[in-house]
Amino acid sequence: MELQLAWRNIWRNPRRTVIIMIAVIIGVWTMVALTSLMRGIVNDMLENGISTLTGDIKLYASGYHNDPSIEYRIDDPNSVISKIAKTLPVDSKYAARVRVNAIASNARHSIGLTLVGIDPDQEKGVSFIGNGVVDGRMISEDDNNAIVIGQALLEKFETRIGRKLILMSQNSQNEIVSKAFKIVGVFRAKLASTEKQFVFVNKHSAQKMLGIGNGISEISVVINDHGKFEQTSQGIAEILKDSDIEVHTWKDLLPMLTAYMEIFNGFIVLWYLVVFVAMAFGIVNTMLMAVFERMREFGLLKALGMKPMLILRSVLIESGIILIMGAIAGNLLAFGSVMMIAATGIDLSALSSGFEYVGMSSVIYPEIFLKDVFLANVVVLILGLAVSTYPAVKASRITPVEAMAHT
Amino acid sequence: MPIVDVKGVEKVYQQGDIEVHALKDIYLSIAPGSFAAIAGPSGSGKTTLLNIIGGLDLPDHGEVVVDSRHFRKMNQSQLAELRLNRIGFVFQAYNLIPVLSAVENVEYVMLLQGVEKADRRKRAMAILDEVGLSEKYHNRPSELSGGQQQRVAVARAIVSNPAIVLADEPTANLDSKTGEALLQIMAEMNENRNVTFIFSTHDQMVMDYAHRLVLLRDGMIDDDQVK
Ligand SMILES: Nc1ncnc2c1ncn2[C@@H]1O[C@H](COP(=O)(O)OP(=O)(O)OP(=O)(O)O)[C@@H](O)[C@H]1O
Ligand SMILES: [Mg+2]
Numbered sequence: 001m002e003l004q005l006a007w008r009n010i011w012r013n014p015r016r017t018v019i020i021m022i023a024v025i026i027g028v029w030t031m032v033a034l035t036s037l038m039r040g041i042v043n044d045m046l047e048n049g050i051s052t053l054t055g056d057i058k059l060y061a062s063g064y065h066n067d068p069s070i071e072y073r074i075d076d077p078n079s080v081i082s083k084i085a086k087t088l089p090v091d092s093k094y095a096a097r098v099r100v101n102a103i104a105s106n107a108r109h110s111i112g113l114t115l116v117g118i119d120p121d122q123e124k125g126v127s128f129i130g131n132g133v134v135d136g137r138m139i140s141e142d143d144n145n146a147i148v149i150g151q152a153l154l155e156k157f158e159t160r161i162g163r164k165l166i167l168m169s170q171n172s173q174n175e176i177v178s179k180a181f182k183i184v185g186v187f188r189a190k191l192a193s194t195e196k197q198f199v200f201v202n203k204h205s206a207q208k209m210l211g212i213g214n215g216i217s218e219i220s221v222v223i224n225d226h227g228k229f230e231q232t233s234q235g236i237a238e239i240l241k242d243s244d245i246e247v248h249t250w251k252d253l254l255p256m257l258t259a260y261m262e263i264f265n266g267f268i269v270l271w272y273l274v275v276f277v278a279m280a281f282g283i284v285n286t287m288l289m290a291v292f293e294r295m296r297e298f299g300l301l302k303a304l305g306m307k308p309m310l311i312l313r314s315v316l317i318e319s320g321i322i323l324i325m326g327a328i329a330g331n332l333l334a335f336g337s338v339m340m341i342a343a344t345g346i347d348l349s350a351l352s353s354g355f356e357y358v359g360m361s362s363v364i365y366p367e368i369f370l371k372d373v374f375l376a377n378v379v380v381l382i383l384g385l386a387v388s389t390y391p392a393v394k395a396s397r398i399t400p401v402e403a404m405a406h407t
Numbered sequence: 408m409p410i411v412d413v414k415g416v417e418k419v420y421q422q423g424d425i426e427v428h429a430l431k432d433i434y435l436s437i438a439p440g441s442f443a444a445i446a447g448p449s450g451s452g453k454t455t456l457l458n459i460i461g462g463l464d465l466p467d468h469g470e471v472v473v474d475s476r477h478f479r480k481m482n483q484s485q486l487a488e489l490r491l492n493r494i495g496f497v498f499q500a501y502n503l504i505p506v507l508s509a510v511e512n513v514e515y516v517m518l519l520q521g522v523e524k525a526d527r528r529k530r531a532m533a534i535l536d537e538v539g540l541s542e543k544y545h546n547r548p549s550e551l552s553g554g555q556q557q558r559v560a561v562a563r564a565i566v567s568n569p570a571i572v573l574a575d576e577p578t579a580n581l582d583s584k585t586g587e588a589l590l591q592i593m594a595e596m597n598e599n600r601n602v603t604f605i606f607s608t609h610d611q612m613v614m615d616y617a618h619r620l621v622l623l624r625d626g627m628i629d630d631d632q633v634k
Contacts, residue, residue: 001511001518008506296501303463303498304563305491306519307484400463404454404498 006317013293016286020319021326023282024380027275028330029337031376032368035268036338037346040366042264046226049254051128052194053097053116055220056229057236058253059084060246064217070100070172073215074245080219087235091224095122095130098206099217102169104149104199109157114198115167117206117216126222128189129200136161136185144205147181150195151188161186167199171211179209268372272379279380280387287319287391298395299403308396315392316385323384327377334373338366408475409436410570410603411460416469418455418626429455430466431626437605437619439570442597444617445607451623453607454575460605461494461573462486474570491519495564497574497606502560503548509535509555510544513563520567534562538592554585558592565596572596574606578613590616 010017050056059080064072074080077096088094098117103110116129120138123130129148132138139146147165154160161183168178181201189195207213221236223229229249237247251258291298298311345363418430429452437443445453458464459471462478471478474493478486490496503512513531522530535544538558548556557577564572574593578586590613597604606613614620622630 001514005504005506005515012506297504300498300501300504302487303461303490303496304516304519305487305489305494307487310519401458 002314002317006314006321010318010321013290016290017322020283020286020322023279024323024326025330025333027279028327028376028380029333031272031275032331032334032373033337034271035372035376036366036368037364038264038268039369039372040364042261043367044364045257045260048190049257050222050250053127053220054250054253055126056223056226056250057221057233058248059219062244062246065246065248070170070210070212073212073217075213075215077216077219080245083239084236087232087239088221089223089225089228089232092221093125094219094221095119095126096216096219098203098210100169100210102167105166106157106159106164113196115169115206116198116200117203118200119203126220129187133185134188138185139200139202143202145182146184146202148185148187148200149183150198151186152192152195154186156196159183169210173211177209276379276383280383283319283384284387284390287388288394291315291391291395295398295406296403298398299400302398303400312392312396315395316388319388320385323381327380331373335368338368341366410439410474411437412472413460414470416459416466416471418459419467428626433628435621435628437603439603440601441603441619442594442617443605443619443621444614445605445621445623446614447623452626453623457573457575457605457607461496462490492567493570495567495569495572497560497564497572497577499576499579503556505548508545508547509540509551509559512559513566516563516567530566534566538562554581554589557581557589561589561592565602569602571603571605574604576607578608578610583612586610587612
C-alpha cells in the first residue's frame with residue numbers, strides 16, 4: 001500500500017515528475033555516455049602506447065633506459081626469457097628486439113629514426129608491426145638486407161618498394177657502421193609519427209651490422225589482461241633482482257600517457273559533480289514544490305498519528321521511484337547511443353590532426369565499463385536520495401496546526 | 408474518572424506585535440461516553456481547545472490528561488502514538504488523502520497501527536457499511552459528495568477503536584440535512600460503541616444533539632450545561 005500510495009502521488013502532477021525524471025535521465029545518460037567516450041579515448045591511447053613497441057612490461061639491460069645505446073644490452077636473451085617464463089600469466093606474449101638510433105638516408109633525404117631488429121613472428125600480438133604490412137611483404141627470418149618502413153616515411157623520402165635505404169649507426173665498438181637495405185614492405189600505424197619513427201629489419205641482420213652477437217636491447221611483454229601488469233612486473237623484478245636487468249612498466253615508460261589518464265579520471269569525477277549539482281537543484285526544487293503543495297495532507301497524516309520518520313520515508317520512497325525510473329531510462333539511452341556510436345566510431349580527424357600529438361587515434365570508439373555505469377548510477381541514486389531528504393525533512397516537520405492555517 | 412481532563416490551560420498566540428489570548432485558564436472535564444459540543448462565536452478558541460485536547464498543539468500553561476495520559480510528560484512521538492491509537496479526528500474539510508479511495512483512506516490508519524492486511528480490508532468495509540457507504544468503497548474523495556467525504560472521515564476516525572473522537576466543525580461545510588445525517592451517524596457510533604465525541608460547532612441544530620454543551624467566549628468558558 002505504501003508503494004501504491006507513492007506511485008499514485010508521483011502521478012498527481014505528471015509534469016513535475018517528468019521534469020525530475022528528465023533531469024535524472026539526462027544526468028545518467030551524459031554521465032555514462034561521456035565517460036564511455038573518454039574511456040574509449042584513454043584506452044585507445046593506452047593501446048596505441050603499448051603496441052608502439054612498449055608492451056605492458058619491458059626489460060632492459062641496466063643503463064639502457066637512461067642512455068639507449070647499444071652499449072647496454074642483454075647478451076643472452078634466451079636465458080632471461082626462460083627464467084621469467086613461469087611468472088608470466090598464461091596467454092602473455094613477448095618479443096626480443098634490437099633497437100638503436102640510426103640515420104636513414106637515400107639520394108635525396110636523410111632523417112634520424114629508430115632502427116628496430118625484430119623477429120617478425122614474435123611481434124604478432126605484441127606490437128603493431130606484428131599486424132604485418134599493407135604493401136609489399138613482411139621481412140622474414142633470413143632476409144638479410146630487407147627493411148620495412150612506414151607509409152609516411154616512404155612518402156617523405158619520395159621512394160618506393162624495391163628501392164634502397166642506407167642506415168647508419170654506431171656499433172658495439174662505437175664505430176660508425178652503415179648498411180644498405182632494400183625496402184620490401186610498407187607498414188601503417190595509427191599515428192603518422194610512428195610511421196616516421198621506426199624502421200624494421202630482421203633481428204639477425206641488425207645484430208650482425210652492430211656486431212653484438214646474440215645480444216638484444218629489450219624484451220617487451222604483453223599481458224592479455226592489462227590489469228595484471230603491476231603484479232607481473234613485480235614477479236619478474238623479483239626473479240631478476242640479482243641480474244643486471246631493469247624491469248619497467250608502461251606506466252613509467254609512458255609518463256605522458258599516465259598523466260593524461262589521471263587528468264581524464266579527474267575530469268570524469270568533475271563532470272559527475274557538475275551534472276549532479278545541476279540535477280540536485282532540479283530535484284530539490286521540484287520536490288519542495290510538491291511537498292508544499294501537499295502541506296495539508298502531511299499535516300493531516302501527522303494529526304492521524306503518523307510519525308515524522310514515516311512521513312520522511314514516504315517522501316523518500318516517492319523520489320526513489322522517480323530516481324530509479326529515470327536511471328533505468330538514462331542507462332538504456334546511454335547504452336543505446338554508445339552502441340550506435342561504437343559501431344562506426346566517432347571520426348575526429350576533421351577536427352584536428354593535433355590529436356596525434358597526444359597519441360590519440362582520429363577515430364574514437366567509446367567503451368562502456370560496468371564500473372563507470374555502476375558509479376554513475378550510485379552517484380545519482382544515493383546522492384539523489386540524499387538531497388531528497390531536504391524536502392522530505394521539511395514534509396516531516398509540518399505540524400497539523402501549521403497545515404490547517406495554510407489553506 | 409474523566410476521559411478528558413483540562414486543567415488551567417492557557418494558550419497565547421503571537422500575531423505580529425499583538426499577543427492573542429486564545430484560551431484563558433480553561434478547566435474542563437469530560438466523562439467517558441459523552442457526546443459533547445463546544446460552541447461559541449468565531450475566534451472564541453474552539454479549534455485551539457480541540458487541538459490542545461488532541462495533542463496537536465501544546466498549551467502554554469496548565470495540564471491536559473486524556474485517557475489517563477499526562478501530555479506534559481509525553482514527547483512528540485508518544486503523542487503521535489496516543490493520537491494513532493486513542494484519538495480519532497474529523498476536520499471541517501480536507502480530511503482525506505486524495506489519491507486513496509474511500510476504503511483505502513479508512514485502511515490507512517490501520518496500516519499505521521500495524522493491523523494485518525486482510526483484517527484491514529474487512530474492518531474498513533464493515534465500518535463504511537455502517538456509515539452507509541457500501542456503494543462507494545472504491546471511489547476517490549473527488550468522486551464523493553461533501554457529506555460522503557465527512558462520513559468516510561468519521562469511519563476512519565472510529566475504525567482505529569479510539570477512546571475519543573474530536574471533530575472540529577464537522578458539519579460546517581454541509582447543508583443542514585446532510586449535516587444532520589452525519590450527526591446521527593456520530594450519535595449512533597457514540598451510543599453503540601461508547602466512544603466519547605467532542606465536537607465544535609456554530610450550528611444550533613448540532614448543539615441540540617449534544618448531551619453536553621460548553622460555550623466559549625473570548626477564550627473562556629461562558630456556560631457549561633449538561634442536558
Ligand atoms: N496559529 C495561530 N496563530 C496566531 N493566532 C491564532 C492561531 N490560531 C488561532 N489564533 C487565534 O486564536 C484565537 C482563537 O482561534 P480559534 O481558531 O481557536 O477560534 P475558533 O473558535 O475555532 O474560531 P472559528 O469558529 O472561526 O473556527 C483567534 O483570535 C485566532 O485568531
Ligand atoms: Mg475553528
